[in-house]
Amino acid sequence: MSYYYYDYTYFIYLLPALIVSMIAQFRVQSAFRRYSEVRNGRNLTGAEA
Numbered sequence: 001m002s003y004y005y006y007d008y009t010y011f012i013y014l015l016p017a018l019i020v021s022m023i024a025q026f027r028v029q030s031a032f033r034r035y036s037e038v039r040n041g042r043n044l045t046g047a048e049a
Helices: 008-033
Strands: none
Touching: none
């Protein structure tokens, strides 16, 4: 069965981009989780600001 205009080398480019974006998302979420509990000079947390 042949799929027109479909090439498996597409995954060679898609997979690394997907992995990098997942790593970036994890790092942003962990940084937000870490700093959302830290209070600043006005006694506000990051989540309240």
